[in-house]
Amino acid sequence: MFECQLGGEGPERFQETAWSIVLAAGNASEPRAQQALAELCRMYWPPVYAYLRRRGYNREDAQDLTQNFFQHMLQDETLRRASPDRGRFRSFLLGALNRVIADEWAHQHAQRRGGNAAFISMDDFAAEEARHRGLTSDLSPGETLDARWAGVLLQRALEKVKAEFAAEGKEKTFEALSPFLAGEKPEVTYQEVAQRLGLALAAVKTHIHRLRREFASAVRREIMQTVTAPHEVDEELRQLRGVFARAAEKQGL
């Protein structure tokens, strides 16, 4: 299938929001919807696992439950249909998960479905589990899900921006400037960065500005994939930020 591309032909690809595709599809077998949902699930399984662990499931049970929940989500339309809250993907997922837990549905299915191809690999589970070792915060399960959710999407956005810089051969710029992505960093000054990169101070400021803007826009694009209307992006952002702010209060800071 080696094929050297000639010319610039080919339909342009419009980036739809994955969750809208799922919602708009009349039925689960619609392949675009199926694919969009699968992709969303692949991205956002860690928050579900984190949630279950926080709810007190042991490692093994949480893994089984997560595995079965997602396999079922992708194969069984009734689970999707039954969801009353189909607004945002995050709330939809949580709603479906809670119903599954309440029904003890997953346990029955776990037995029947054992041996199926796994949705999540054991390595991925292990990496996720490592995050929960020594968990000390008193976030509620719901807050845990949200916090981990934010983590997943921020990570993706960060990697994308990094890749964009890398594509322009600017890995070093990214490395040097990324500490400024999360506020002012007192230990490193603009001057130091300017010296390290061999740039004028003004240029560094411009670069930081650009980096922040690109990161913000990447985060918004990520969120856009899980909501249905653009105005929900900022709502989602504020909600997720709220979880961390509450966490801060609980820590007594």
Next chain:
Amino acid sequence: MEILAQKKICETCGSSLDLDMVSGFCPGCLLETVLDTEPPRRTSGNRIEDYELLGEIARGGMGVVYRAKQRTPSRLVALKMILPVHINSGGAVQRFRAEAETAASLDHEAILPIYAVGEHDGAPFYTMKLAEGGTLAARLGDYEDKPREAAGLIARLARAVAFAHQHGILHRDLKPANVLFDSAGRAYVSDFGLAKCLQGEGDLTQTLAILGTPFYMAPEQAHDSKAVTAAADVYGLGAILFHLLEGRPPAEGKTPMEVLHRASSETPRLTKRAVPRDLQTICLKCLEKETDARYASAAELADDLERFCADQPIRARPIGLTNRSWRWVRRNPVMAGLAICLLALLIVLVAQPPRGEKKPPRNAQAEALYSKASELMRQPAAEPGPLQGAQHLFERSIVLDPKFAPAHARLSRVHALLYAFFSPEEIHKQRAKSEAEEALRLDPKSGDAHLALGTYLSRVERDYDPALKEFDLAQAASPNDPYVYHGRAHALLRRGKFKEGIADYERATELDPTNWNLFDALGNAYLTLRMYSAAERAKKQSFELVDKKLAAARFGQEESWASVYFYLTGSLEKLDALLERPSLTRELDPEGLSVQERFFDRMFERKYADAEKAIASYPAAIFDIWNGARVTKGFLLGIVAIAQGDMDKARPLFEAEARFAEQELREMPNSATRQAQLGTVYAYLGRKAEAIAAGERAVELMPVSKDAYEGPGFLVNLAEIYARLGEHQKAIALLEKSLAMPAGIHRAELNAWNWDPLGDEPRFQNLVQRQ
């Protein structure tokens, strides 16, 4: 921001960090940054670009309408946001914007002004005058037993619609919800032309899901949503009038389909005595099933309504004898045929009609739109934009002058080319055919019309011999039209008449030496026929012709030029230099072509990790790779894995791809490309019988005997399937065959990783070494 790997709390914001750190950063701080950072021309909060959202006015199938405050100029507006999921095919956002921008140019006292058109996170939106008085849908009851007021309202709306028609714009979705009132009670029509962009291409169910129940939709719109004319808007106005007079829409039903069925089968009746007879006549004339029986224009409807309001006699006649007999004709075509023959004979005997067809004077604006569209057709078709623009303008030209044969002919070609180059959708296929037929019906001798039919037969149906006949007819009628040679060249190459095809391409470039598309096609032909120095010459010329401003098209040219170099020298050096250029931004390459290019180049060089890196972070889940084949990203990652011998990793990726490819094939069961792709995936999965069946089916669908130009590619594909499945001798035999064909595989390609299974075969080594 604090990096606090050991501690559990972020010192800056106090967030708990034991759950999640993002590459060492505190997620709370990162979110804060996002909320603090103004995206371009926008601040955070309930804002969209320059607009502050104050509240939701309405939410429907297609999107949300907000009440919003604009910053500059400072004013309240209505902002309508279309959910991206409804803009579902390639180029639709641009089409939507073009449509909204055209609608924004309508300046009429009864058309709701559009202020601005924009895009927000991929979702198109537009702002318009905020109509404080709500929609007619909420005021229907106000007109109960007030027929004169109803007539006055519809007269005003009909004037607005007539004005739009004069500018070549149809509404297509007239309904009470699209009639708005300002605070002074003045009515406005909103959303001109936008329905067109929201209709699922040819899919009525989807259209209805978006546009809502079609109480006011003309029956002909249900059959062919894209072929509507001004008469459909006349129907819509009549249907609104009917609702005002009767208190219900003309057709009702439990489901949208039932409504449509009734609209096309039942005759509406006005039962209220208070409605004057003349107004009944006007209303029912709008609702005629036959478009020809309705008012010829919205302006005529407005005239009659104004006459009614002024107590003057109206022009419309109650349905009388002529009309009834016509209805009978429609119901009893065979009997009627006989009767008409007799009648026609009588008429001929009584009054000899004047001989020869007198051409109506052309509508100057239709001509102007036609010329502009034709100019767009000459622009580099490296992306669908120019063709879509041309489609839009030809359509408007036809609205102004439905009998304008050349516009029909060229519109047909636009559809055929869109089908062939960009989106092989049913709608383009149908429209390419019906427009060519219409052009021929209107002007059977026109070269343009034969060219259109030939283009349809060859590009869409791939029926080259009948196409060649049409091109010959076109050439006889228009011997100096470069496109005739261009079209014929394409078909000749497919029939294996390479010399004649090249000669036609050369002739086309002589006739129009400034047309990029012609040189590009010539270059590609030389390239496929492995005549590299001639290809380089043609590509060089086409490169020089590309407008410097069209950076994307220029990039495409440079890319194909660089691939010529690869074929000439076997070196990827020029392609790589192009791909690594720092100025290569997403704007230049919106389809991520360079990503694929980089991927395949690295695969070719067996730098598998680099290949994987090239696509891993790219956001698209589906790639367009060759001849309209779409593959999942997983497939590309799968071939990396298999090239590295990691079948465990590749298997689930290929299984997913197989499901995707099966679905793709179900959508277009006769696509050789899709058969071939499915065969390839099956082969990777070791599903031998199915793989060979699919690969053979692809060859059957596009045999070299039918298409000497593209056919060899499918032989190569089958060879790859055989190679993968251990049928080495069969694979090599096919490769030998393909190598002997002018448009077959290039020897340099045999070095690629996918032929590795044949590596130990002396017969294969012989093929490779011969270069």
